[in-house]
Amino acid sequence: MVVFGTRIPPVFSLLIWIALWEIVGQLDLAFILPPFSSVMQELVLLIQRNDFQAAAWLTFQSFVIGMTISIVFGVSIGFIMGTSKIANGVLGMWVNIFASAPLSSLVPILMLLFGLGQTTIVVTVVLFSTWIIALDTYAGVRHISPSLVEMGRSFGASRFQMLTKILFWAALPEILAGVRMGLIRAVKGIVIGQLLVSVVALGRLFRTFSDNFQFEQFWALTVTLFIFALLFSSAIGWLEQRVEYYAKARI
Amino acid sequence: MSVSAALDNSPKAATDDIVEVRNITKYYSPDVHALSNVNLSFPRGQMTTLLGPSGCGKTTLLKIIAGLLEPTEGDVLVNGKQVHGTGPERAFVFQDFALLPWATVLRNVAFGMELTKQDKREREDRARHYINEVGLAGFENKYPHELSGGMRQRVGLARALAVNSDVLLMDEPFSAVDEQTRRKFQEDLLALLANENKTVIFVTHSIEEAVYVSDQIVMLSPRPGRIHSIIRPEFSRDADPDEIRRDKNYLDTVEAIWADLRKYLD
Amino acid sequence: MSVSAALDNSPKAATDDIVEVRNITKYYSPDVHALSNVNLSFPRGQMTTLLGPSGCGKTTLLKIIAGLLEPTEGDVLVNGKQVHGTGPERAFVFQDFALLPWATVLRNVAFGMELTKQDKREREDRARHYINEVGLAGFENKYPHELSGGMRQRVGLARALAVNSDVLLMDEPFSAVDEQTRRKFQEDLLALLANENKTVIFVTHSIEEAVYVSDQIVMLSPRPGRIHSIIRPEFSRDADPDEIRRDKNYLDTVEAIWADLRKYLD
Amino acid sequence: MSDAPSIATTPPMPMADRETLLGIPIMRVYQGLSIVLVFVAWEIAGLVPISIAFPTFTGTMRALFEMLVDGRLFYAYAETLKPLVVGIVISGTFGVIIGIAMGLNKTAQWFWEPIFVVLQASPVAALIPLITYAYGIGLTAKTVAVIMLAAPIIVLNTYKAVRHASPSLIEMCRSFQGTRFQEIWMVIVPNAAPVIFAGLRLGVAAGFIGVILAELLITPTGVGDLISYNRSIADYEYMYAAVFTVILFSAILVGFLETVEVNYFRPEKKKGQ
Amino acid sequence: GIPAAAQDKGTMRVAFGDVPGGEMVNFMIAVARAAERGVKVETSYLQSEDLAAQAIVSGQADIGVGTPYALIQKVNAPIRMFYQLSMLRFNPVVNGDKYQAWTDLDGADVAVHGRGSGTEAIMQLMAKENGVTYNSVSYVPGSGVRAGALLQGRIDVSIVDYERRRLLEREAPEKFIFLPLPEIKATDEALYANREWLESESEAVAILVEELIKTWREINADPAAIVALREKYNVLPDIEQIEVDELVPAFTDGVSIDLFPNNGGSAESVVEDFTFFTTSGTLEGDAADFKVEDYWYLAPVDAAVDKLGAL
Ligand SMILES: Nc1ncnc2c1ncn2[C@@H]1O[C@H](COP(=O)(O)OP(=O)(O)OP(=O)(O)O)[C@@H](O)[C@H]1O
Ligand SMILES: Nc1ncnc2c1ncn2[C@@H]1O[C@H](COP(=O)(O)OP(=O)(O)OP(=O)(O)O)[C@@H](O)[C@H]1O
Numbered sequence A: 001m002v003v004f005g006t007r008i009p010p011v012f013s014l015l016i017w018i019a020l021w022e023i024v025g026q027l028d029l030a031f032i033l034p035p036f037s038s039v040m041q042e043l044v045l046l047i048q049r050n051d052f053q054a055a056a057w058l059t060f061q062s063f064v065i066g067m068t069i070s071i072v073f074g075v076s077i078g079f080i081m082g083t084s085k086i087a088n089g090v091l092g093m094w095v096n097i098f099a100s101a102p103l104s105s106l107v108p109i110l111m112l113l114f115g116l117g118q119t120t121i122v123v124t125v126v127l128f129s130t131w132i133i134a135l136d137t138y139a140g141v142r143h144i145s146p147s148l149v150e151m152g153r154s155f156g157a158s159r160f161q162m163l164t165k166i167l168f169w170a171a172l173p174e175i176l177a178g179v180r181m182g183l184i185r186a187v188k189g190i191v192i193g194q195l196l197v198s199v200v201a202l203g204r205l206f207r208t209f210s211d212n213f214q215f216e217q218f219w220a221l222t223v224t225l226f227i228f229a230l231l232f233s234s235a236i237g238w239l240e241q242r243v244e245y246y247a248k249a250r251i
Numbered sequence B, C: 001m002s003v004s005a006a007l008d009n010s011p012k013a014a015t016d017d018i019v020e021v022r023n024i025t026k027y028y029s030p031d032v033h034a035l036s037n038v039n040l041s042f043p044r045g046q047m048t049t050l051l052g053p054s055g056c057g058k059t060t061l062l063k064i065i066a067g068l069l070e071p072t073e074g075d076v077l078v079n080g081k082q083v084h085g086t087g088p089e090r091a092f093v094f095q096d097f098a099l100l101p102w103a104t105v106l107r108n109v110a111f112g113m114e115l116t117k118q119d120k121r122e123r124e125d126r127a128r129h130y131i132n133e134v135g136l137a138g139f140e141n142k143y144p145h146e147l148s149g150g151m152r153q154r155v156g157l158a159r160a161l162a163v164n165s166d167v168l169l170m171d172e173p174f175s176a177v178d179e180q181t182r183r184k185f186q187e188d189l190l191a192l193l194a195n196e197n198k199t200v201i202f203v204t205h206s207i208e209e210a211v212y213v214s215d216q217i218v219m220l221s222p223r224p225g226r227i228h229s230i231i232r233p234e235f236s237r238d239a240d241p242d243e244i245r246r247d248k249n250y251l252d253t254v255e256a257i258w259a260d261l262r263k264y265l266d
Numbered sequence D: 001m002s003d004a005p006s007i008a009t010t011p012p013m014p015m016a017d018r019e020t021l022l023g024i025p026i027m028r029v030y031q032g033l034s035i036v037l038v039f040v041a042w043e044i045a046g047l048v049p050i051s052i053a054f055p056t057f058t059g060t061m062r063a064l065f066e067m068l069v070d071g072r073l074f075y076a077y078a079e080t081l082k083p084l085v086v087g088i089v090i091s092g093t094f095g096v097i098i099g100i101a102m103g104l105n106k107t108a109q110w111f112w113e114p115i116f117v118v119l120q121a122s123p124v125a126a127l128i129p130l131i132t133y134a135y136g137i138g139l140t141a142k143t144v145a146v147i148m149l150a151a152p153i154i155v156l157n158t159y160k161a162v163r164h165a166s167p168s169l170i171e172m173c174r175s176f177q178g179t180r181f182q183e184i185w186m187v188i189v190p191n192a193a194p195v196i197f198a199g200l201r202l203g204v205a206a207g208f209i210g211v212i213l214a215e216l217l218i219t220p221t222g223v224g225d226l227i228s229y230n231r232s233i234a235d236y237e238y239m240y241a242a243v244f245t246v247i248l249f250s251a252i253l254v255g256f257l258e259t260v261e262v263n264y265f266r267p268e269k270k271k272g273q
Numbered sequence E: 001g002i003p004a005a006a007q008d009k010g011t012m013r014v015a016f017g018d019v020p021g022g023e024m025v026n027f028m029i030a031v032a033r034a035a036e037r038g039v040k041v042e043t044s045y046l047q048s049e050d051l052a053a054q055a056i057v058s059g060q061a062d063i064g065v066g067t068p069y070a071l072i073q074k075v076n077a078p079i080r081m082f083y084q085l086s087m088l089r090f091n092p093v094v095n096g097d098k099y100q101a102w103t104d105l106d107g108a109d110v111a112v113h114g115r116g117s118g119t120e121a122i123m124q125l126m127a128k129e130n131g132v133t134y135n136s137v138s139y140v141p142g143s144g145v146r147a148g149a150l151l152q153g154r155i156d157v158s159i160v161d162y163e164r165r166r167l168l169e170r171e172a173p174e175k176f177i178f179l180p181l182p183e184i185k186a187t188d189e190a191l192y193a194n195r196e197w198l199e200s201e202s203e204a205v206a207i208l209v210e211e212l213i214k215t216w217r218e219i220n221a222d223p224a225a226i227v228a229l230r231e232k233y234n235v236l237p238d239i240e241q242i243e244v245d246e247l248v249p250a251f252t253d254g255v256s257i258d259l260f261p262n263n264g265g266s267a268e269s270v271v272e273d274f275t276f277f278t279t280s281g282t283l284e285g286d287a288a289d290f291k292v293e294d295y296w297y298l299a300p301v302d303a304a305v306d307k308l309g310a311l
């Protein structure tokens, strides 16, 4: 948007929304919505709490482990689907079901199978992110220009060279897009899962805050999660931008 | 100009054919019959063009020669020996260039050698040489998306030249660049090939281009592709481009081919 | 053949120019200067081609004439009156065809009339007429994706003809179809236009095409596009295509233009 | 010019995807096998059992069948679908309108895009427990949960679709003197339709998650109630049967929407296949 | 902390079916004391009681908190309750603007915890006794959620725990009327575990049970001691300040209504449970047919009471 000849970047409209929030909060219009400023104060306190830090650290660790596993899984499944018709038919069916199913309803079952520790959270991350990574990788593999593959073959590339020197790089933009989507889904999955079973302190904090009408803290926790999700996904977005230039150049 | 009958190789060519195809038939599926019993010889050091209406099987034939497609029946011979699959004596130049978007011009040109694990230093020197040769000196560290279509095709050509194959296979190499660039490219290609001793097999839709660049033109009939006729344009290639384009033989050949092909169009 | 100096309109044309552009300058942004002070006249009933190196502003000029782009400076006159925006007297034929993928050939051809809310019955009759005219009878109920590139372009042409504009604007109408189809199309287009009294403004990269189809060729210099020269090929269009392509005037004109343009290529 | 003598050539083997087994396409056979495999694994895990709270596949199917027969399942889905349908209709209508506005108007885009991007990328489900305080425990609360999850994705997809409408089609419309309204209605919207529908499909999937969550977190009704009630009385077979129907239902729903889209909105696709 | 001298007497993993809060402080004090005697306790907090029960059944945790009568009866789970933590003390509550007494509730919309829950049982029992019929019974799990909905005016008739009763009285004094209940003698929360585990870890279980009884008795004697004890053992350091402030009044109230049994349950209390839970429909069958040892494992409690003397 341009005002008085200056271009105002879109993110600045968020400031308007925040201002609106502050006003609604100050006017005390809805008791579940305290002013943004007091939420921010609580946020500063929140991130100093031991139980929050422990929960955040545990979640973060599980995230890194879970995402690593689902990238390996997802990319492999995507490549297998992209290269074999049968695998595509069989795996594709399951991947599609899991990618669109309300997996949250499975989280209580996961707890049963994987215990009350970190494993369950890691599995949640994997369960929520693998499928979309697989689907995007598959799209990426299908998207690879056949002439690039033929080029590799005509210069005598081995299967391994083909995979590591051509196919992987050619599908990279989609893979990254998939990883970003998977990440967003995993954050959502963890939050939903924790609301449903609350193995880590995150879900517990949400419950405590809402049960005790501590809405400042509640929103502070929510905002923290939002920021975390946005930071994570913009980090990958930045990586995507770096490979975007050739994604655009592809035919 | 001589229009020889199909299958009847000119005696001179028969003595030294670098590539031969015998009884090639190709079905993509039971009801897609792309090529039917094609026999052809490609004389060493000459430029042969495959010409024909759209969908007649030109690309199919070229890919079979390259070893990228298996024929349903028939053999491909290189230097008299039957071959299966791709081989270092044949290099492909792609219509859509097939450059690695994430690699620089230098790495792209050296890529064929990278795959055969040649020493990095050596292959880059060689790549640089061919980058100069196709007139791209100074662009070594650019990425494909920073180049114009014509320049990208030159990178693809340099890559094929750099692996030092005897046979260059080109599938409509100029169709993705604009007309004026294309015309320039044709002239440059001829100049370049005059120095290198290459055999070129070239697919095009352009009758003028075919006649202008080739020693031998193979005309295919509509699907299933068969050899319709083989034409050897006969005019001196020593004249300058403009003169060639006014040459009576040149114009007659173009005209004869056009008269032949236009009946296949919708 | 006469190569007139830029800006110097031939006296005959001046008497009846259906479209005129005056002092057209176009900046896309302060540092993208696409056109610089272009003055041109387009004689009624004639075919004018815009020719020039890639990126010189041909498309920009055509869109300004069509009213799809606002010039930074200068005016467009149609029938002597200054115009702003698009108008029913000018119809565009798009390079990428611009057909509605969800509409049949019939609806696509009638679409211009649908927009001006003509009676359905009437506009479909008219559409059918032009579908016949461009040789697509029987394809009325097909969807664009079921047609070949050449057939799609014919649909785009029929759509432009159906609205009965005096001026047809064509931006590289044949660049998306293959060479042989294109050649056929050129001949068909000339035959078609011989019956309809249209003024055509045509952008192309192909020198042969420009010389073959046009009454007047406007050559633009590289960005910022200025008029480099205006050429009126002079040979009889009554001869058959093959003869025209051998005509000395034709060949000379092609050669002169090529000599001029090749210096702009990389 | 002589044609080569035509030698009788045998066509190649039929392609893999045309192969059939007893008249069923081979792909379906493999898919069926994989499903059987998963169910067998489930059955074995339930027989071991890996946990008392983990029923066998056959037990679950028996429970499912029973709930089908006595109508409990239908009643539950009728309950669940109420807020889902209302929520999807609301977020579909307003989502598409806002999305189109964003795609056509720079200021609208400036204002709405970041907030929807934030909402889409963030775990808004965290706010579901708050809904009770604002909207109580009834249909409204659940509808709000559906809207919260479904709207952002519908808006953003519509916006992107409109944004990326083919510029040459728009120019074509303008060159034939189409009005702005015609441009939007006859070119931009149909052109964007497939992506808008993809967005609606994703929105329905997200909304379904929303309604299930609301039923698990706000008040147990419908399928959520089947899950939590049966869990609380330790009828695990029924609980798993309910979870199973949730997954199955969403797969069927998504497939159904795809069919609707192809059949009614893009005739050329249907004809092409 | 655990004194270095204490030897390892085993580990127990406790799964709560609720988020940590003030009402758990007494239990955690007993746990801390057991820890001092060499028992290591790990705690996890799950979203609901039935999830916690599943965790015990599947071996993900050792000790659960709740009253898993239905679970034991339905799936014949080899789990047994072994310590009675608290008594069922619920508070039926109505919006004072609309209703004043049980007899007003004919045609009212009632919100209870869950289908087949003790809260529903109580509300249905009272309806029967007062000859009224509710218009609808809806299920809103979580006393906190019901309290919130009451405050918001979204529901008018419900039943909450004593903690939420205090909250309602604090947040909206005068607005709500708490309806009278006849005395109900049934367990609200008990500790339970796998029978086998109880036998194999008898030493650790004995220590825990002893400490529980001691702590319960201390608090029953002086509810205000809860604050000092919490500080001494650094129990639940992260709970909210509001909850800390509420500790003394809440425990004082609790003690006054006999919320915390002195002896950790007995065969007699179990029989009373049978009576209540069969009436409420949680258990199917006739109360007289139930056997204590099918549901409870009283050996540790009996031993501890013997050792400490019955009160
Ligand atoms: N992978 C494939 N599977 C099935 N049919 C194919 C395949 N590739 C090509 N065909 C069909 O085989 C025939 C020959 O195709 P080919 O690409 O060789 O023609 P072409 O002469 O190169 O055409 P063009 O001039 O359009 O490039 C065509 O009818 C085409 O539809
Ligand atoms: N929308 C735009 N914004 C900014 N610059 C533009 C835009 N459209 C075109 N240009 C620039 O203006 C110049 C003229 O463009 P135009 O498309 O008119 O050239 P052209 O002669 O049609 O080229 P070509 O032969 O490649 O079609 C080019 O340098 C181009 O990069």
Ligand SMILES: [Mg+2]
Pocket: B058, B059, B060
């Ligand atoms: Mg081809």
Ligand SMILES: [Mg+2]
Pocket: C058, C059, C060
């Ligand atoms: Mg252009």
